[in-house]
Amino acid sequence: MKVKQISVFLENTTGRLAEVTKTIAEAGINLRAISIADTADFGILRMIVDKPDRAMKVLKESEFTAKLTDVIGIVLNDKPGGLLTVMEIFNRDGVNIEYLYSSLIKEDESVVIIFKVEDIEHGLGIVEKAGLEAIASF
Amino acid sequence: MIYNQKVESMKKGEMEKLQLERLKNLVHTVYEKVPFYKKKFDDAGVKPGDIRTLEDISKLPFTTKGEMRETYPYGLLACDLDNIVEIHTSSGTTGTPVVAGYTENDRSLWSEVMARCLAMTGADKTDTIQNAYGYGLFTGGLGVHHGAGPLGATVIPISSGNTKKQLQYMQDFRSTILTYTPSYSLFMAEVAGETGLDFRTLNLKAGIFGAEPWSDNMRVEIEKKLNLKAFDIYGLTEIIGPGVSCECEVQNGLHINEDFFYPEIINPETGEVLPEGEKGELVFTTLGREGTPLIRYRTRDITWLFREKCSCGRTTVKMHRLLGRNDDMLILKGVNVFPSQIENILMKIENTEPHYQIIIDRKSSHLDNVELQVEVEESFFSDETKDLEIIRKKIHNEMKQQLGISLNIKLVEPKTIERSMGKARRVIDKRDLPKAGEK
Structure with a gap:
C-alpha cells in the first residue's frame, strides 16, 4: 500500500521550520516521520502525518508551497541487516530509490522505513512479491 | 587638443x-x-x-x-x-x-x-x-x-x-x-x-x-x-x-x-x-x-x-x-534589460504568472551582482531537490541566452516577495547610482 507524504518548500532562513511545525501542531496533527533534503539555498521538508489531508489544508492556508507524493513505508526487523534485505531485493529487481528515511514508529522488534522510488507501482509489486509488509497508513 | x-x-x-x-x-x-x-x-x-x-x-x-x-x-x-x-x-x-x-x-x-x-x-x-x-x-x-x-x-x-x-x-x-x-x-x-x-x-x-x-x-x-x-x-x-x-x-x-x-x-x-x-x-x-x-x-x-x-x-x-x-529599463553589467523581458522568459518556462524580484547590488567586487528571486509555485514544486535544481539551471540558462547576462537564481517561498498596493516591487536596486531627484 502507498503512504501519502507531504513535502514543503523551505528557504534556508531561520525560523521557517519552526513555522511549519507550529502550523501542524496547532491543527492537532501528529508527525509520524520527518526528514529534510537541503541544498545551499533551500530545503525540502518531507513528512508523514496521521492526517495528511488536514495537514495539506492548514499548510496551504498558511501559504506554504506543499505537495502530496506517494511513498512506500516498509516494516523491517530492527536488527543488523534489516535494511539490507530490502536493498538486495530492490537491487536485484531494478527498483530505483530516490531517497529514504526512517519513521518515528518503533514497535517491538520492527521499524518503518520510508522509500521514495522512481516507479512506485513497480516498487510496490516487488515489495509484495517478496513478502515484505508495506503499511497503508499511520 | x-x-x-x-x-x-x-x-x-x-x-x-x-x-x-x-x-x-x-x-x-x-x-x-x-x-x-x-x-x-x-x-x-x-x-x-x-x-x-x-x-x-x-x-x-x-x-x-x-x-x-x-x-x-x-x-x-x-x-x-x-x-x-x-x-x-x-x-x-x-x-x-x-x-x-x-x-x-x-x-x-x-x-x-x-x-x-x-x-x-x-x-x-x-x-x-x-x-x-x-x-x-x-x-x-x-x-x-x-x-x-x-x-x-x-x-x-x-x-x-x-x-x-x-x-x-x-x-x-x-x-x-x-x-x-x-x-x-x-x-x-x-x-x-x-x-x-x-x-x-x-x-x-x-x-x-x-x-x-x-x-x-x-x-x-x-x-x-x-x-x-x-x-x-x-x-x-x-x-x-x-x-x-x-x-x-x-x-x-x-x-x-x-x-x-x-x-x-x-x-x-x-x-x-x-x-x-x-x-x-x-x-x-x-x-x-x-x-x-x-x-x-x-x-x-x-x-x-x-x-x-x-x-x-x-x-x-x-x-x-x-x-x-x-x-523601467535597467542597465545590468552594461546590458539594457527590461523587467518585462525577465517576466516573459519566466512565463515561458513555468507557464504561470511568475512572482519574481530582481535585486541588484555592487559589493566589494564593484561588478553588478544580480539576484533573481523566483517564488516556488505549486505547479513546479517537487519533493526532490534535483527537480528544483533543474528548474533553477533552466531559468539561469534561458536568462543567459536571451539577455546575455548571468543572473544568480534563487528560489524563494511564496509571498516572500514584498507586494505593495497590489503591485509587486519588481526591482530593488542597491547600487550607488545617480538619482533622478538630485540636481
Whole structure:
C-alpha cells in the first residue's frame, strides 16, 4: 500500500521550520516521520502525518508551497541487516530509490522505513512479491 | 587638443545656422525616403517645408524605441540597403532589437565624433588605447575603434573580459587610455591588487567610461584606485553609439556633438520642450545620419542642458551626467534589460504568472551582482531537490541566452516577495547610482 507524504518548500532562513511545525501542531496533527533534503539555498521538508489531508489544508492556508507524493513505508526487523534485505531485493529487481528515511514508529522488534522510488507501482509489486509488509497508513 | 576646432568652438549663431540647414535637409529626406516618417508627418499635419526655424522642430513628431522595434529590421532605412556598410543592434523590451544602419558617410561621421570625444579626454596620436568595450553588435567596442583611427592613436582591440590579460597588456603595451564600463574598471583594480600590481607603476592617464550609470562617488574611487582621470562618455545605438557626448578635462558636464545630434529636453508627460537648465527627458534628432536618421528620438534618459564658457575652449552645449531614466529599463553589467523581458522568459518556462524580484547590488567586487528571486509555485514544486535544481539551471540558462547576462537564481517561498498596493516591487536596486531627484 502507498503512504501519502507531504513535502514543503523551505528557504534556508531561520525560523521557517519552526513555522511549519507550529502550523501542524496547532491543527492537532501528529508527525509520524520527518526528514529534510537541503541544498545551499533551500530545503525540502518531507513528512508523514496521521492526517495528511488536514495537514495539506492548514499548510496551504498558511501559504506554504506543499505537495502530496506517494511513498512506500516498509516494516523491517530492527536488527543488523534489516535494511539490507530490502536493498538486495530492490537491487536485484531494478527498483530505483530516490531517497529514504526512517519513521518515528518503533514497535517491538520492527521499524518503518520510508522509500521514495522512481516507479512506485513497480516498487510496490516487488515489495509484495517478496513478502515484505508495506503499511497503508499511520 | 580640440579635434575639430572650427565646429567645436563655433559661435552659437553659426552653430544654429548649420543645425537649421541640416535639419531642413533631414526632414525632406526622411519624408521622401522613409514611409514610416511620411505617415507620421502626414498624421501630425506637418510638411517638410513647415520647418523654417530651429524652434519649428517642436512641430515634428517624436520617435520612440517601440517604433524602432515595430519597424525591425529595415523599416527606418533612409537609403538603399546597398549603401549600408555596417549594422549594430541593441536590445528591446520584447527581445526584438532596435537596428542602426550606417552608410560609409555615417561611419566617417561616427569616427569624427568619437575622435572628438577621445580628444576631449586628452587623447592624441601618441596614445595607446586599451579598448575593453565589447566588440560586436554592441556599439561600444567598434565605436571607440572607429574614433581612434582618425586620431592616429594605437588601439588594442582587447574587447571585454579576461581581466588577467587586460592587466598584462596594460603593462606590456604601456596603455595610456582605458575604455571600459566603470564597474569593470573597479573590478580590475581589485584583481590587480590581489596580484600585487600597482597602478602607479603604469602609464595610464585617462579612463573613458560609459555604457552604464555611475555616480560621482564612483568616479572618485576609480581615479584613486586606477591612478588616472575618469571621464564620462555618452551614446546610444539608436543615435550612433558612443560619441554623442563626452566630458572634457574640466569634468563638468558632457559636451554634445550638437552639429550632428540636436538635443532637446522635454517634459516626459506632455512632450513640451523645456528651456535650457530645466530637467527632463533627453531627445535627439540626428543631423547628418544617412542610414537610419531619427527625428526627435526619445532616449528616456533624464538630464538637463546648459551652456557655459568652458575653459577647454569648446562652445558646444553640455548635458549633465545622466540622472536616471523615466522608464523601467535597467542597465545590468552594461546590458539594457527590461523587467518585462525577465517576466516573459519566466512565463515561458513555468507557464504561470511568475512572482519574481530582481535585486541588484555592487559589493566589494564593484561588478553588478544580480539576484533573481523566483517564488516556488505549486505547479513546479517537487519533493526532490534535483527537480528544483533543474528548474533553477533552466531559468539561469534561458536568462543567459536571451539577455546575455548571468543572473544568480534563487528560489524563494511564496509571498516572500514584498507586494505593495497590489503591485509587486519588481526591482530593488542597491547600487550607488545617480538619482533622478538630485540636481
